[in-house]
Amino acid sequence: MLATTVTFASQLIGEFYAFKAVKLGYPAPDHAADYEKILKSPVVFGAPQTEIEIFRERLDQPMHMACEETFEICARQCERLASSLSERASPADDIRRYLVMNPGEFPSLDEMAEKMSMSSRTLRRKLQESGYSYQKLLDEVRCELATEYLKETNLSQKEIAYLLGYKMVSSFNSAFRQWTGSPPSHFRRSQRLSS
Numbered sequence: 057m058l059a060t061t062v063t064f065a066s067q068l069i070g071e072f073y074a075f076k077a078v079k080l081g082y083p084a085p086d087h088a089a090d091y092e093k094i095l096k097s098p099v100v101f102g103a104p105q106t107e108i109e110i111f112r113e114r115l116d117q118p119m120h121m122a123c124e125e126t127f128e129i130c131a132r133q134c135e136r137l138a139s140s141l142s143e144r145a146s147p148a149d150d151i152r153r154y155l156v157m158n159p160g161e162f163p164s165l166d167e168m169a170e171k172m173s174m175s176s177r178t179l180r181r182k183l184q185e186s187g188y189s190y191q192k193l194l195d196e197v198r199c200e201l202a203t204e205y206l207k208e209t210n211l212s213q214k215e216i217a218y219l220l221g222y223k224m225v226s227s228f229n230s231a232f233r234q235w236t237g238s239p240p241s242h243f244r245r246s247q248r249l250s251s
Contacts, residue, residue, distance in 0.1 A: 076110055077097065125210070129204065137157065213228065
């Protein structure tokens with residue numbers, strides 16, 4: 057877990073991330089000296105709880121791989137989701153929210169049912185009661201995201217296909233044509249001409 061945290065933080069800022077201190081809630085192992093060598097941070101064993109202290113100035117350090125375009129897409133998706141929240145959301149709303157919040161992840165019906173703590177049969181029935189099939193929901197969300205990516209970003213069709221869970225660009229192109237009646241390249245061109 058520590059190595060993952062260091063790796064992730066280092067990738068965000070573009071340089072090795074050293075902590076102010078690493079306090080571990082277990083006794084020092086035989087290889088305790090390796091912890092400080094690897095983490096390049098002071099390590100305390102036998103602490104009351106496991107915690108990582110970071111330098112305050114690190115909080116203001118810009119992220120190396122920050123992308124304004126991606127931030128804006130994510131912010132819009134969050135706003136859209138927040139405005140659609142209700143106390144008694146339907147399974148279709150829950151699935152839609154999950155798919156939008158987890159780009160690139162399009163689980164099978166069985167996997168989604170497990171995430172929602174119900175059987176596949178129950179999920180299928182609840183979706184049918186609200187006029188949906190799982191595939192119809194997947195297609196709606198993919199179409200919505202695809203049109204947004206094509207309108208609002210400079211992502212390539214290959215990148216968009218990947219974000220929508222397609223292994224091949226041709227599969228994405230075919231699906232997009234089925235949803236909208238035109239290929240992604242024509243859709244993007246027409247959107248740019250009209251704006």
